[in-house]
Amino acid sequence: MTNAELFDRAKAVLPGGVNSPVRAFLSVGGTPYFVERASGSKVWDSEGNEYLDFVQSYGASILGHADPVAVAAVQQAALEGTTFGAPTRKEVELAELVCSWVPGLEMVRMTSSGTEAAMSAIRLARGATGRDKVVKFAGCYHGHTDSLLAAGGSGVANQGLVGSVGVPEAAVADTVVVPYNVVPTLDEDTAVLAIEPVAANMGVVQPEPGFLEACRAECDRVGALLLFDEVITGFRLGRGGATSWSGVQPDVWAFGKVIGGGLPVGMFGGSREVMGHVAPLGPVYQGGTLSGNPLATAAGLAVLGQLDDDRYEELTATATTLATGLRNAMESAGVAVQVPQVGPLVGIFFTDEAVRNYDDAKAAADTGIYPRFFHGMLERGIALAPGAYEAIFPSLSHSAEDIARAVDAAAEVGATLAE
Numbered sequence: 383m384t385n386a387e388l389f390d391r392a393k394a395v396l397p398g399g400v401n402s403p404v405r406a407f408l409s410v411g412g413t414p415y416f417v418e419r420a421s422g423s424k425v426w427d428s429e430g431n432e433y434l435d436f437v438q439s440y441g442a443s444i445l446g447h448a449d450p451v452a453v454a455a456v457q458q459a460a461l462e463g464t465t466f467g468a469p470t471r472k473e474v475e476l477a478e479l480v481c482s483w484v485p486g487l488e489m490v491r492m493t494s495s496g497t498e499a500a501m502s503a504i505r506l507a508r509g510a511t512g513r514d515k516v517v518k519f520a521g522c523y524h525g526h527t528d529s530l531l532a533a534g535g536s537g538v539a540n541q542g543l544v545g546s547v548g549v550p551e552a553a554v555a556d557t558v559v560v561p562y563n564v565v566p567t568l569d570e571d572t573a574v575l576a577i578e579p580v581a582a583n584m585g586v587v588q589p590e591p592g593f594l595e596a597c598r599a600e601c602d603r604v605g606a607l608l609l610f611d612e613v614i615t616g617f618r619l620g621r622g623g624a625t626s627w628s629g630v631q632p633d634v635w636a637f638g639k640v641i642g643g644g645l646p647v648g649m650f651g652g653s654r655e656v657m658g659h660v661a662p663l664g665p666v667y668q669g670g671t672l673s674g675n676p677l678a679t680a681a682g683l684a685v686l687g688q689l690d691d692d693r694y695e696e697l698t699a700t701a702t703t704l705a706t707g708l709r710n711a712m713e714s715a716g717v718a719v720q721v722p723q724v725g726p727l728v729g730i731f732f733t734d735e736a737v738r739n740y741d742d743a744k745a746a747a748d749t750g751i752y753p754r755f756f757h758g759m760l761e762r763g764i765a766l767a768p769g770a771y772e773a774i775f776p777s778l779s780h781s782a783e784d785i786a787r788a789v790d791a792a793a794e795v796g797a798t799l800a801e
């Protein structure tokens with residue numbers, strides 16, 4: 383069956399033919415490829431086309447697709463039962479592992495998605511402080527919770543919506559949106575300052591030196607909690623995520639993506655004291671039928687268990703080769719480009735101005751070059767995210783040949799962009 387036929391069928395029964403808006407290709411145009419199967423750095427679509435995949439489920443698959451150890455762990459877990467409504471050993475093991483890796487993290491609660499993790503972290507911060515106000519940065523995405531969707535970057539940005547229809551004014555009445563890389567002045571009504579410590583949902587935007595430290599100090603000044611949304615940076619920048627990378631410790635964390643080893647998982651956490659507010663220890667209610675799911679914890683343990691400092695160095699080296707190659711390819715072609723890189727995280731903006739915040743990212747996206755770059759790469763068998771606000775995700779399965787192929791393709795595409 384062709385991608386176009388599947389897309390027609392999908393559109394009859396799924397809004398836009400998809401289960402998450404960015405997948406519909408609206409911002410780049412054309413027909414999405416429907417994935418039939420994947421392995422390592424590659425995916426194959428319903429027509430049998432092969433793509434070198436830099437989407438990797440928006441970073442959820444850090445080892446690449448269908449890692450054999452993770453697959454075996456999930457198969458074994460499935461044989462033993464997929465959900466119980468009772469605690470399991472693997473939840474304890476995953477929580478212990480994560481708490482041993484992230485400095486300052488002492489207790490966690492598992493959820494089934496990053497959205498739930500961020501949503502619950504906000505509730506916890508409000509419950510722990512007895513305050514309502516949430517301050518977030520424009521272009522940072524924290525999932526599709528009502529109160530966090532304002533100026534949300536990522537898919538929200540691709541749709542050209544500020545937040546969403548269906549979110550009542552009241553839900554965002556206590557949300558304040560401020561520009562990234564400018565330290566906000568908080569007041570004593572502020573429960574929490576939420577941030578992606580390295581922003582990766584408006585393209586990749588680095589925190590400037592001292593910015594995270596100053597956010598920490600400002601939270602301390604008014605008694606607000608600092609929330610690191612590490613759904614992308616967690617277990618990608620390194621074992622200790624952006625917390626180790628920056629040396630700045632938040633009060634609450636949200637995790638997702640990598641931590642589930644490719645299965646639906648999220649997690650929020652904090653110090654023992656902060657997490658003491660979470661039910662049943664405290665009055666902040668949070669729960670989930672499938673939370674701490676045995677398949678997801680098995681996959682998470684199997685993936686995280688293969689990550690050590692050497693693997694992160696390897697992934698960073700791959701990312702550096704890719705970023706350097708993309709930059710050189712565009713510059714040789716005379717195409718204005720910024721290729722920000724933070725360890726294993728890579729982004730691309732078609733502009734000659736440095737990108738510091740969401741307005742800069744939008745200006746770069748508005749040049750309209752990304753969709754042409756995207757389709758040029760896709761025609762050459764290289765799959766990037768179908769939106770200008772997403773990061774590029776090399777995995778540990780991407781070989782030197784894979785990266786060289788992607789860079790060669792970018793050089794060819796660059797030549798067509800300059801025309």
Ligand SMILES: *Cc1c(COP(=O)(O)O)cnc(C)c1O
Pocket residue numbers: 440495496497498500523524525526578583611612613614638639648
């Ligand atoms: C992806 C993402 C989320 C939401 O996670 P889902 O699993 O898609 O619900 C939240 N925060 C950040 C930083 C993300 O990148």
